[in-house]
Amino acid sequence: MNPYINYILSFTTALLAYLVGWSDMYPPATATLLIFLGLTFLAHGWLAYRWKLTVSVVTEEPLLFKPVSVTLFIYLLWGLDFLYEGGIPILKILFGQPYNYRQFGFPSVHVFTVTFASFYTVYLLGLFLSTRKRIYLILYVINLAAALLIYSRAMLLFNLFASFQVWLFYTGGISRLQWAGLFVGMVVLAYGFGWMGSKRVSFENGKSYDPSLFLNIGEATSGFRNSIVPPEFFWSYVYLSSPLANFQQNLNTYPVPKPTPGLWARMINNEMLPDFISKRINRIFSTGRSDEHAIPGKPFNVSTVYSRSYCYLGWTGLVVMGLFVACVPLLYAYLLPENSYSFAGLAILNTMYFFLFYDNTIRFTGLSLQLAYPFLLPVGEWLYRRLVHPKLIA
Structure with missing residues (x-):
């Protein structure tokens, strides 16, 4: 698997879901949209065929930073978040206490906590697959559980998908029985995703549990309401199809704007740089990211990796963004070092490209910063050897 195949798979699945038409709020798909997506499929298909990078799942155990110690360190960081919040998010929700996920996290440290914890979770699965030591599987589950503790469906979904990519790297393919198991797992995950979403919306509306609330928000058609499909699955349907x-x-x-140097600069800053950088640049120049012109009156405001580029520069922006999306994996593959962490970096890149159908995950710090750890962790190990244990330097 490579980023380009993941792009094609996700956009194709999202497009098919969009064309099913289970929501009355959606505009009909036009030939313009279908042609644009078709051209990107052709380009990414060719790039997938030309893809050369292969990685091996880590085959040696870490000598310096023991996984148990790293896991304790990660949970120490989560502890700072919990102290700052005044409780554990999932418990606050279950017991009906006030909680705002937008304000969760210890300032300045939370970004590192989320990204490093997610990256290390993916790394631990590779360590288990290569060594078959049960302790690494236990540590993987413990680290994966952090997403449940902070009640982050996005973090859980990203980590599970990146883990699936690592498993594909290790096995090299999927048997029919495994495909069946994967399908069952996806159904369970989709139902759980919907249950958690319905629970949160019910909590915000002062109810114990009412899945019909989201059916009304998403304007589910009578065909869906009267079908045998459980209402919890409407969450996955909307999250899959609403961006397109x-x-x-x-x-x-x-209205297509006239390109100006200022619009070019804003598009490059807000769509091509990680958001922890672009937000600071925006504050300096007292500007911001362009609004997405989503379906009015609805909370579903994400619109794939491409929409904001169109808002900045029209079709010029779409073409430029399409080229940028195509080039990022080539640059990362060229720069990625060969070390024990490179497989996790590629798994994160694949995850990032799978979810481009949803939003611009290239700029999302929660994923993009993880791409730096295959470069940074070997440097950290070298510094540790040099400063703390100089005798370990060969």
């Missing part, structure tokens, strides 16, 4: 519907809404309604 919003992209179509942009193409239908947003």
